[in-house]
Amino acid sequence: MKPVNFHDTESYEPDDGWRRVSMAGSDQFSFEWFEKPSGHSSPMHDHENEQVCICLQGELTVATKDDSVTLGQYDSVLLESDEPHRVENTGDELAIGLDVFAPGRSFDFWTDREDE
Template sequence: MKPVDFDDAETYEPDDGWRRVSMAGSDQFSFEWFEKPPGHSSPMHDHENEQVCLCLEGELTVATEDDDVTLERFDSVLLESNEAHRVENTGDELAVGLDVFAPGRSFDFWTDGDD
């Protein structure tokens, strides 16, 4: 067993108010808790990992090159491997979500400039 204490977990803050926390995972899958302030959007990007984005609080709009969907509390969306996308907080309050990646990944995706 490999527990992860949220307060001690690896954290990455790509932009002011956009925080990601690395939760328990492995090479096969990883979990990243995140929060986004109103109006914040990640850049359009893609990665080899399949991704499930789950909205825990607030409102998140996930856009691909062909479509977009707005997630509310407990809604989720699957993004295929190499599917270009961005995630935006389109609500008026802080949005909180959980990303699941398969295979697992680290924050190197953002810090090494692979986006």
């Protein structure tokens, strides 16, 4: 067993108010908790990992090139490998979510990413 204390684990803030926290994971899967302020959107991006995005609080809109879905509390969406997407807080309050990646990915995905 490898417990992870939320307040002691690796975290980063790629933009003001957009914070990500590395949770328990392995090479097979990884979890990243995140919070986004109202109006914040990640850039359109893709990755080799499948992703499940779960909205824990607030409202998140997940958009691909062809579609979009708005998630409320406890709703989720599956994004396939290499599917371009972005995640935006379209609500009026802080949104909190959990991303699950398979296979697991390194936590430096955003910090080492070059702008497209």
